[in-house]
Each structure stands twice: as structure tokens, then as C-alpha cells.
Amino acid sequence: MKLGLVAMSGLRAHNAELTRLGLTMPGFVERNKTIASLPSLGLLTLAGMTPDDIDLGYFEVDDIAEFPGLPDDYDVIAISSFTAQMKDAYVLADQFRAQGKRVILGGLHVTARPDEARQHADSIIIGEGEPSWPGLIDDLKKGELREVYDSRATPFDLADAPMPRYDLLDPERYNRLTVQTQRGCPFDCEFCAASIRLSPQFRVKPVAKVIAEIRRIKEIWPKPFIEFADDNTFANKKHAKRLVRALIPEHIKWFTETDISVARDSELLALMRDSGCAQVLIGLESPTLAGLTGIEQKSNWKARQLDGYYAAINKIQSYGITVNGCFVMGIDRTGPESFQQVLDFVRDSGLYEVQVTIQTAFPATPLYDRLQASGRLIDETAWELCTLFDVNFRPDCMTVEELENKFLWLVQEMYSAEATKARRTSFFNLRRERTKNVRVRAGGTG
Numbered sequence: 001m002k003l004g005l006v007a008m009s010g011l012r013a014h015n016a017e018l019t020r021l022g023l024t025m026p027g028f029v030e031r032n033k034t035i036a037s038l039p040s041l042g043l044l045t046l047a048g049m050t051p052d053d054i055d056l057g058y059f060e061v062d063d064i065a066e067f068p069g070l071p072d073d074y075d076v077i078a079i080s081s082f083t084a085q086m087k088d089a090y091v092l093a094d095q096f097r098a099q100g101k102r103v104i105l106g107g108l109h110v111t112a113r114p115d116e117a118r119q120h121a122d123s124i125i126i127g128e129g130e131p132s133w134p135g136l137i138d139d140l141k142k143g144e145l146r147e148v149y150d151s152r153a154t155p156f157d158l159a160d161a162p163m164p165r166y167d168l169l170d171p172e173r174y175n176r177l178t179v180q181t182q183r184g185c186p187f188d189c190e191f192c193a194a195s196i197r198l199s200p201q202f203r204v205k206p207v208a209k210v211i212a213e214i215r216r217i218k219e220i221w222p223k224p225f226i227e228f229a230d231d232n233t234f235a236n237k238k239h240a241k242r243l244v245r246a247l248i249p250e251h252i253k254w255f256t257e258t259d260i261s262v263a264r265d266s267e268l269l270a271l272m273r274d275s276g277c278a279q280v281l282i283g284l285e286s287p288t289l290a291g292l293t294g295i296e297q298k299s300n301w302k303a304r305q306l307d308g309y310y311a312a313i314n315k316i317q318s319y320g321i322t323v324n325g326c327f328v329m330g331i332d333r334t335g336p337e338s339f340q341q342v343l344d345f346v347r348d349s350g351l352y353e354v355q356v357t358i359q360t361a362f363p364a365t366p367l368y369d370r371l372q373a374s375g376r377l378i379d380e381t382a383w384e385l386c387t388l389f390d391v392n393f394r395p396d397c398m399t400v401e402e403l404e405n406k407f408l409w410l411v412q413e414m415y416s417a418e419a420t421k422a423r424r425t426s427f428f429n430l431r432r433e434r435t436k437n438v439r440v441r442a443g444g445t446g
């Protein structure tokens with residue numbers, strides 16, 4: 001049996017003007033180029049659980065119009081896509097099935113809309129892939145493939161995580177690779193469409209497994225840049241310290257997503273620095289209380305962090321770790337004034353890097369359900385707008401056009417060569433200052 005693993009891996013924005021702008025803005029292009037070249041860790045993970053008697057091939061599809069198809073001898077195809085490219089994934093799935101191949105679908109969007117996905121597949125997995133994959137493969141071999149496998153009853157124990165098949169990748173294609181160290185998140189943000197929608201419990205992967213994955217990557221890429229494909233790497237500080245301590249002797253550079261509470265732990269920050277952390281991406285979401293209120297649904301946690309934003313950014317960056325602060329435009333209670341507010345905050349805070357996105361109602365999020373119930377979704381199944389750069393809902397304090405136009409304005413201001421240079425300079429000045437102080441202190445005691 002030959003199994004083709006097909007990852008949908010294209011797309012940035014549906015909005016043509018933004019795509020055009022994105023091609024000329026230095027900061028925007030930099031981040032986009034970097035993230036555009038990541039493989040599907042989901043499929044590589046499932047490949048790691050696939051028995052040896054099944055031949056595997058890994059393929060990426062950027063634009064379906066340019067995809068040449070797969071060799072005839074692939075008889076089963078597993079496709080992975082997020083919401084934005086799901087309609088393209090369905091087109092491919094339908095083509096494969098018309099050629100007599102069996103198609104399996106899974107992932108975040110399939111979990112959000114299983115009944116829709118079933119119409120384009122011989123079989124789907126709802127929820128995390130690992131709990132159902134071995135059973136699906138057995139059934140496939142017996143010719144008894146079921147239409148639906150549902151993993152949601154038990155969250156997958158990451159102590160049982162298989163080794164992702166990084167060896168299936170073409171080493172030339174990637175400048176960084178992903179490793180997952182945790183799933184779920186202790187917080188519950190209304191718009192979050194990441195792994196908590198597969199299985200909400202916060203779980204960590206044993207440190208030894210993470211290190212083994214990094215070492216496997218190093219067999220192929222001796223000096224890798226690792227992006228942790230996590231939602232909140234350092235939510236559990238005790239585990240976090242064990243993890244970063246173990247990273248030190250690996251001599252890698254790495255990047256991750258986390259929440260702002262890392263700033264409160266000097267020991268953790270020092271370990272992060274010593275273990276090669278280049279940047280942390282933090283969802284600051286909004287620089288105003290109006291914008292932050294209600295986003296985190298369990299305890300309004302995000303709103304309660306606002307007063308500490310400046311100090312936290314400064315503290316993290318003083319360790320030589322750059323902060324990529326993310327802001328979401330179009331949140332309820334924020335209007336046209338919010339764009340200048342973000343611009344001012346970014347300038348005053350000294351953030352090294354910034355990412356602005358448009359609030360997006362992804363299917364099966366509390367945000368989607370709330371906006372649907374109040375008739376505020378523009379088109380309930382316009383999945384192609386779920387890019388984080390397009391508008392799929394009606395904001396409450398501005399028009400759709402205002403949100404689109406002001407967003408374009410903000411992107412232009414934020415990623416201009418001048419503004420990008422100012423952010424870099426401010427960070428490097430802070431680092432120089434810090435090194436000088438450390439030298440003075442060392443001199444004083446020596």
C-alpha cells in the first residue's frame with residue numbers, strides 16, 4: 001500500500017491589496033517568508049505512527065492550480081489543511097477520489113465541521129490524530145475503513161507521542177522546523193482556533209522526547225532553527241525550566257509562542273537566553289482595557305495583564321530575547337481609534353517585532369458562535385477568509401470598510417523601512433546598555 005501525505009501549505013491573504021502590500025513591506029515579508037516554509041507537523045507525526053509495510057510520500061500544495069498531482073501508484077491519500085485552504089483541500093480530495101484513490105481527512109477544520117468534511121472523504125478523524133490513526137490503518141488494511149473516527153473522548157498523552165518522520169522532508173526546502181512541546185492552554189481566549197479546539201486540556205510532552213526530536217532533526221540539519229509549534233510553551237513554569245535547561249547543551253536557536261507571565265520569572269528568562277531563545281511571540285491582543293476585556297473567558301486574565309505590558313516587554317528584551325507582540329484588530333469595543341493606539345504602543349514599548357492580524361471568526365470557536373447568533377458573520381462558510389488578514393464579520397464599532405482600510409494603513413505604517421529600523425535600534429540599544437551594566441557590575445566586584 002502506498003500512502004500520500006498531502007499538506008496544504010500556501011496562502012497569506014485573500015485581500016489582493018494586502019497581498020500586494022505584503023510583497024513590499026520589509027517586516028511583513030520577513031515574517032511571512034519564514035513561516036511560509038514550515039512543513040505539516042501533523043502529517044509527519046501520523047507518519048511516525050504508520051507501520052513500515054506502508055510506503056509513505058510527503059507532498060506540499062501551495063496553489064492547487066499548479067499542483068501536478070501524485071503518481072498513480074499512491075492508493076491512499078491523507079490531506080491536512082487549516083480552515084483557510086479547506087475548500088482547495090476538498091477540490092483535491094474530490095479529484096483523488098475520482099481517480100479511485102481513498103482519501104482521509106483530519107485536522108482543526110475537519111474537527112470543527114465534520115459533516116462538511118465527510119462529503120469529500122472516505123474517512124475522517126475528528127480531534128487529535130494519534131488516538132485513532134493506528135485503528136484507522138488496521139481497518140484500511142483489512143478493507144474495513146470506517147467513515148468516522150472520533151478521538152475526542154480521551155486527550156492524547158504526549159508521553160506516547162511518536163517520533164515525527166522529519167526524514168520524509170526535502171532538506172533543501174526548509175530554513176526552520178517545528179517541534180511540539182505541549183498542547184492545549186490553561187486559558188480560554190474567545191477567538192482561539194489552535195490546539196484547544198482539538199482537545200482543551202493543557203498537556204506537556206516529556207522533556208526527553210522533545211530533546212530526542214531535536215536530535216533527530218540535527219541528524220538531517222546539523223544547525224537547525226527550531227520553531228516550537230506550541231500555543232503556550234511556558235504555562236507550566238516548573239516544566240518550562242526543565243525543558244530549557246535540557247535545551248542548553250543542544251546549541252540550537254529557537255522561537256516559541258507563550259504568554260506574558262514569563263516576564264515575572266527571572267530564572268526562566270536567563271535559562272531561555274542561555275538555551276538559544278531568539279524570540280518569543282506573545283498575544284498582547286490590544287493595548288487598551290476595552291479591547292482586552294472579556295477576551296480570556298475563564299478569569300479575564302488578559303485584561304488583568306495590561307498594566308504590566310511595558311515593564312514585561314522591557315524585562316524580556318533586556319535578556320536579549322526579542323518579543324514579537326501580536327495585536328488583533330477589529331475586536332469588539334475597539335473602533336477606528338484603535339489603529340493609532342496600536343502604532344503608539346508599539347513605538348513606546350520598544351517591541352522588537354510586531355504582528356497585526358484581523359480578528360477572525362474560525363468555525364467552532366466561541367467567537368464564531370457568538371457572532372453567528374447575533375447575525376454578524378458576513379458569510380458563514382467563507383472559509384477562504386479565515387486567513388487572519390481578511391474580514392469575515394461585522395465589527396461593532398466601525399464598518400467593514402473602515403477595518404479593512406485602517407488595517408492597510410496600519411500595516412504600511414508599521415512595516416515601513418523606517419519604523420522597522422526604529423524597532424531594531426531600540427532593542428539593540430537596550431541590549432548594549434544591559435551588557436555595559438553587567439560589565440560595570442562585574443568590574444566592581446572583581
Ligand code: B12
Nearest residue numbers: 008011012035040042080082083084085106107129229230
Ligand atoms: C506551523 C503553522 C503553519 C505552517 C505549517 C502548516 C501545516 N501545513 O501544518 C504554515 C506556515 C504553512 C501555516 C499556514 C497557515 N496558517 Co498556520 N500555524 C502553524 C502553527 C504555528 C503550528 C501548527 C502545528 O504544527 N501544530 C502541531 C500539529 C501536530 O498539530 P495539527 O497540525 O493540528 O495536527 C494534529 C491534528 O490536527 C490532526 N491532523 C492534522 N492534519 C491531519 C490530517 C489527517 C488526514 C488526519 C487524520 C489528522 C490530521 O493530527 C495531528 C496530530 O494530532 C499554528 C499555531 C499553533 N500555535 O498551533 C498556526 C495555525 C494552525 N495557523 C493558522 C492559520 C490561520 C494559517 C494561515 C491561514 C495563515 C495565512 N494567512 O496564510 C495558513 C493556512 C494554510 C492552510 N493550509 O489553510 C491558524 C489556523 C486556525 C484554523 N482553525 O484554521 C493557527 C491555529 C494560528 C492561529 N493564530 O490561529 N501555518
